[in-house]
Amino acid sequence: MNNEFEDVWRRATPHVLGALARRHDNFADCEDAVQLALVAAAEQWPREGLPDNPTGWLIRVAGRRLIDLVRTDVSRRSREERTTRLTDAVATAASESTVADDTLLLLILCAHPALTPSSQAALMLRAVAGLTTREIAMGFFVPEATMAQRISRAKASLRDAGGRFQSPPRSELPARLHAVRHAVALLYTQAHSLGEPSRSPGRTPDSLLPGIALRLSRELHRLAPTDPENAGLLALLLLTQARAPARLDPAGELVPLEDQDRRLWNREYISEGIALIEKALPTGYVGSFQLQAAIAAVHAEGASTASTDWEQILVLYEMLEQVDPTPAATLGRAVATAEAIGPAAGLAILAELPESSHRRHAAAGHMLSRLGRRDEARSEFLRAAELTRSIPEQRYLNRLGTQAI
Amino acid sequence: MKYVILIHSNPRPWGHPTADYLPEHQVLPQEQRDRLNKDFEDGFAEVIRRGEFVHGEALAAPSSSRLFRWRDGDRVATDGPYAEGKEHFAGFFLIDVDSHERAEEIATLFAGPGETVELRPVMSDGSDGST
Numbered sequence: 001m002n003n004e005f006e007d008v009w010r011r012a013t014p015h016v017l018g019a020l021a022r023r024h025d026n027f028a029d030c031e032d033a034v035q036l037a038l039v040a041a042a043e044q045w046p047r048e049g050l051p052d053n054p055t056g057w058l059i060r061v062a063g064r065r066l067i068d069l070v071r072t073d074v075s076r077r078s079r080e081e082r083t084t085r086l087t088d089a090v091a092t093a094a095s096e097s098t099v100a101d102d103t104l105l106l107l108i109l110c111a112h113p114a115l116t117p118s119s120q121a122a123l124m125l126r127a128v129a130g131l132t133t134r135e136i137a138m139g140f141f142v143p144e145a146t147m148a149q150r151i152s153r154a155k156a157s158l159r160d161a162g163g164r165f166q167s168p169p170r171s172e173l174p175a176r177l178h179a180v181r182h183a184v185a186l187l188y189t190q191a192h193s194l195g196e197p198s199r200s201p202g203r204t205p206d207s208l209l210p211g212i213a214l215r216l217s218r219e220l221h222r223l224a225p226t227d228p229e230n231a232g233l234l235a236l237l238l239l240t241q242a243r244a245p246a247r248l249d250p251a252g253e254l255v256p257l258e259d260q261d262r263r264l265w266n267r268e269y270i271s272e273g274i275a276l277i278e279k280a281l282p283t284g285y286v287g288s289f290q291l292q293a294a295i296a297a298v299h300a301e302g303a304s305t306a307s308t309d310w311e312q313i314l315v316l317y318e319m320l321e322q323v324d325p326t327p328a329a330t331l332g333r334a335v336a337t338a339e340a341i342g343p344a345a346g347l348a349i350l351a352e353l354p355e356s357s358h359r360r361h362a363a364a365g366h367m368l369s370r371l372g373r374r375d376e377a378r379s380e381f382l383r384a385a386e387l388t389r390s391i392p393e394q395r396y397l398n399r400l401g402t403q404a405i
Numbered sequence: 406m407k408y409v410i411l412i413h414s415n416p417r418p419w420g421h422p423t424a425d426y427l428p429e430h431q432v433l434p435q436e437q438r439d440r441l442n443k444d445f446e447d448g449f450a451e452v453i454r455r456g457e458f459v460h461g462e463a464l465a466a467p468s469s470s471r472l473f474r475w476r477d478g479d480r481v482a483t484d485g486p487y488a489e490g491k492e493h494f495a496g497f498f499l500i501d502v503d504s505h506e507r508a509e510e511i512a513t514l515f516a517g518p519g520e521t522v523e524l525r526p527v528m529s530d531g532s533d534g535s536t
Binding site for chain 2: 118141147150152391394
């Protein structure tokens with residue numbers, strides 16, 4: 001399929017779905033109708049050329065498909081009345097320009113609390129980013145049939161939970177935006193954490209998902225700019241993505257932060273991320289994404305690990321643990337403590353983490369080797385390698401564990 | 406996060422579903438066998454409905470396997486299985502779930518009389534591996 005057409009309908013998807021969903025309660029029907037319209041576009045556009053108004057074209061075709069679906073559905077009762085109402089509604093929808101609201105409402109609907117996090121992310125990829133089920137399945141490394149079941153199950157849960165395409169009550173909005181941010185962050189880590197370039201020849205979802213997550217978080221920030229956590233998420237993704245070119249060496253081996261070639265970091269993303277977080281931090285409540293972004297920003301500002309402002313990072317991790325106490329925050333505090341105060345103080349904090357955490361053992365290995373306790377360090381690295389689920393990370397840790405440090 | 410559920414079993418004669426061929430299962434009253442089967446079928450239908458089931462295969466009898474080893478500086482192939490094996494690998498299911506708790510819940514479904522079931526996380530499953 002021609003990339004030119006693909007980009008057009010990916011951008012049009014939230015508008016088309018929004019136009020339908022605002023007039024018709026059943027999200028699953030609307031979503032099916034949009035998919036059918038995309039199939040029609042895939043057949044007709046390459047043959048007949050791009051229509052003058054692609055979004056209008058898609059809304060028209062999707063509208064007709066939706067009417068077909070509804071007709072089949074309610075054939076025995078009030079068929080004529082409902083289809084007439086729907087036809088009028090869809091006809092007027094094409095002329096409205098509410099793309100922005102639609103995208104935000106779709107994100108909020110997809111992040112419905114009745115759905116599991118990975119279902120929320122999968123629905124967003126279809127509804128907001130216009131990916132096909134096949135592409136989403138590739139991004140999550142599951143067979144297409146599995147992803148198709150998961151998506152139809154998610155739509156059924158949405159229907160059972162009374163998920164409607166409308167703004168949730170104002171009191172619920174912060175919680176829903178919070179869920180949206182988490183689903184977007186999940187999309188990002190889903191591809192990012194796999195981290196094996198050999199698995200992404202060309203433009204496969206491995207390389208597509210981080211871009212989509214970045215785009216969605218940009219959109220989220222644009223649509224609800226007064227929420228400082230939206231800025232925090234965008235800044236965090238920009239600052240993390242900036243380091244992506246230096247994360248793996250040409251052989252696909254993981255390169256830890258302190259050994260990364262900082263000249264490979266994307267300067268544009270870094271300055272954009274830093275500007276965002278500097279503006280967001282003083283404006284309102286300080287949440288988890290802002291603090292994580294602020295930590296990433298301090299790392300990005302240092303010219304090397306040695307010149308990194310570890311005291312500041314330590315303060316930020318202490319705040320993060322208050323706001324959002326997770327094992328990752330405790331680990332960060334331990335590492336920052338080791339750098340700012342000393343490895344022995346860092347080791348004491350690591351003991352608070354679960355025994356089954358590979359990150360705990362990897363960090364302990366580094367701290368022990370700085371203390372000259374080489375045998376203990378080696379066994380910590382090997383224990384960490386046993387526990388990790390990432391192959392590049394396991395190779396890296398095994399290398400440390402078998403080397404004479 | 407992806408997990409493999411490994412079914413270790415030693416049914417004689419070899420057959421699937423393994424429970425039907427296991428003496429520990431056969432001695433149960435029919436009523437209880439029916440209930441266990443129904444529990445499993447209902448539970449697994451839910452797994453499929455939620456899109457958590459990725460792939461699964463039942464394996465043929467261990468006597469049909471060939472073993473490949475290194476001996477005296479050369480590769481050698483022999484007929485399987487290991488004679489001393491009390492339990493053999495009988496089949497596997499690959500699932501993709503949102504939490505470790507859910508994976509354990511599903512694995513529990515497979516544990517019946519005479520069965521040993523192993524739950525193993527898959528490497529490079531896309532999660533960050535932290536616990």
